[in-house]
Amino acid sequence: MKKIFSVLMLFSVLLTACGAGMSAKSAASDVPxxxxxxxxxxxxxxxxxxxxxxxxxxxxxxxxxxxxxxxxxxxxxxxxxxxxxxxxxxxxxxxxxxxxxxxxxxxxxxxxxxxxxxxxxxxxxxxxxxxxxxxxxxxxxxxxxxxxx
Ligand SMILES: [Cu+2]
Missing domain, CATH: 2.60.40.1890 (PCu(A)C copper chaperone)
Structure with missing residues (x-):
């Protein structure tokens, strides 16, 4: 149970990092x-x-x-x-x-x-x-x- 929990945590951290990266990119170059x-x-x-x-x-x-x-x-x-x-x-x-x-x-x-x-x-x-x-x-x-x- 403890292991599943930590995997989920890692997954959500990755998702958050991914989302932040995408929005930063669109602000800089995709929306001139x-x-x-x-x-x-x-x-x-x-x-x-x-x-x-x-x-x-x-x-x-x-x-x-x-x-x-x-x-x-x-x-x-x-x-x-x-x-x-x-x-x-x-x-x-x-x-x-x-x-x-x-x-x-x-x-x-x-x-x-x-x-x-x-x-x-x-x-x-x-x-x-x-x-x-x-x-x-x-x-x-x-x-x-x-x-x-
Ligand atoms: Cu005019």
């Missing part, structure tokens, strides 16, 4: 980016919507956000909002540098993801996926909740 505050504005079919998220580069190397894609709209672009002579306008950007450890905030009045000509209604509370395209990490899908306008 942290995404927080992800959200898309509610809008109707044919309209325009904006998506916002804060991206932290945890990959340990410099990367670059070079675009976005989604099935939700005819066109999906990374935009920058600018003010010139008191006129607010936006334009597509070729890329945004993300040095190792950097935090990039896509937000109102700044960089954002633009969904043009929506193929479906985006309803408040619904979960959708938008793919962010990185120069080194490639395509990274991000879950976002649709938020009221």
């Amino acid at each position: 980016f942290g995404f927080t505050g992800a959200g898309v504005m509610a809008a109707k079919t044919g309209e325009v919507s904006g998506a916002f998220v804060t991206i932290k580069n945890n990959s340990g190397q410099a990367d670059r956000l070079i675009g976005a894609a989604s099935d939700l709209s005819e066109m999906t672009q990374v935009h920058e909002t600018t003010m010139e002579n008191n006129v607010m306008s936006m334009r597509e950007v070729a890329g945004i540098d993300l040095p190792a450890g950097a935090i990039l905030e896509l937000k109102h009045g700044s960089y954002h993801i633009m969904l043009m000509n929506l193929k479906k209604d985006l309803k408040d509370g619904e979960m959708v996926t938008i793919t962010l395209k990185f120069e080194k990490a490639g395509d990274v899908p991000v879950s976002m909740m649709v938020m009221p306008k």
Whole structure:
């Protein structure tokens, strides 16, 4: 009886060590980016919507956000909002540098993801996926909740 008990103890120690090793690995290399505050504005079919998220580069190397894609709209672009002579306008950007450890905030009045000509209604509370395209990490899908306008 005593022997069985010690074998079980060893087994559970091994399992714990294994689990800790796996989670440490996924934090370091399998999840190169942290995404927080992800959200898309509610809008109707044919309209325009904006998506916002804060991206932290945890990959340990410099990367670059070079675009976005989604099935939700005819066109999906990374935009920058600018003010010139008191006129607010936006334009597509070729890329945004993300040095190792950097935090990039896509937000109102700044960089954002633009969904043009929506193929479906985006309803408040619904979960959708938008793919962010990185120069080194490639395509990274991000879950976002649709938020009221
Ligand atoms: Cu825009």
